[in-house]
Amino acid sequence: MKEPKIAIIIINWNTYQLTFNCLKSLEACSYKNKKVFFVDNGSIDGSGDKIALEFSEINYIKNEKNEGFTGANNKALKVILKQNFDYVLLLNNDTEVNPNFLSLLVVRMESDINLAATQPLILDLPHKKTIWNAGGSFNTFFGLSKTRSKGVTYKPKRKIQTFTDWISGCCILVKIQAVKEVGLLDNHFFAYFEDVDWSIRMKNQGYKLGVVPKSIIYHHSSASTKENNTSNEGNLSPYVHYLNVRNHIYLINKHALFFNSIGTKIYQILKITFYSIYFILRCRFEKLKMVWHGMLDGIKTNNIKQTF
Numbered sequence: 001m002k003e004p005k006i007a008i009i010i011i012n013w014n015t016y017q018l019t020f021n022c023l024k025s026l027e028a029c030s031y032k033n034k035k036v037f038f039v040d041n042g043s044i045d046g047s048g049d050k051i052a053l054e055f056s057e058i059n060y061i062k063n064e065k066n067e068g069f070t071g072a073n074n075k076a077l078k079v080i081l082k083q084n085f086d087y088v089l090l091l092n093n094d095t096e097v098n099p100n101f102l103s104l105l106v107v108r109m110e111s112d113i114n115l116a117a118t119q120p121l122i123l124d125l126p127h128k129k130t131i132w133n134a135g136g137s138f139n140t141f142f143g144l145s146k147t148r149s150k151g152v153t154y155k156p157k158r159k160i161q162t163f164t165d166w167i168s169g170c171c172i173l174v175k176i177q178a179v180k181e182v183g184l185l186d187n188h189f190f191a192y193f194e195d196v197d198w199s200i201r202m203k204n205q206g207y208k209l210g211v212v213p214k215s216i217i218y219h220h221s222s223a224s225t226k227e228n229n230t231s232n233e234g235n236l237s238p239y240v241h242y243l244n245v246r247n248h249i250y251l252i253n254k255h256a257l258f259f260n261s262i263g264t265k266i267y268q269i270l271k272i273t274f275y276s277i278y279f280i281l282r283c284r285f286e287k288l289k290m291v292w293h294g295m296l297d298g299i300k301t302n303n304i305k306q307t308f
Contacts, residue, residue, distance in 0.1 A: 249298025
């Protein structure tokens, strides 16, 4: 039987070495009927052009500015949807993959017509001994999307659930038909929580989401969001805090019928209070400002429509 045709989207933003390592690991992938769509997201270090020269077989899409995780993936998805692909794989550039990871994902997808998407088991780099993501679950009362088994030591015989409530955008194999039915990623998220939103929309369409424990990739957690500095603000970018706060509120507003209105408000009040006290005590006033900015912008998202 002929292998289904798969498009793979890799996004780069000023991270040449991570992207290079990711693409090199994909070259050793045992699955052959695939095509890589490489999106450079407004890099200013020349890494996009350098990668395009070194991997001449990839489809190169160059953004003049950083359009976020959602904008960059959507730009590639619009190209892919016009072509004859069966699946699309969204894969973070800060990952490295096992040679058989994709074949195992495809086998699972082909065996269950009710699946919209699957993800592999994701382990931390560089040690490869700790689980970063084994699927996700919801606490609908507080509006939380929790990662299963995060930080747990990986053992091959460990029992991993093979279905998930939400699926990680770090690596997700999606049926093209499901994308056509559900729509693209919501551009308003830019980054963070867009995968949770997509998952809810897929499940609302009647689909299931899967995890394949024997399919394994490795992930440099937060490789694109940490700032290598010794300032009092710490290593995590204040803008990440802005996006996390804003997008969490946007997600809850967007799926108001899915989450509990009272519990989510209680949690958000407690979260903002905790952040505020912590950042004041640590004298991280830029992060404090961004958290409150994110909260206010999140509250304003009640009337925002999904944007592609």
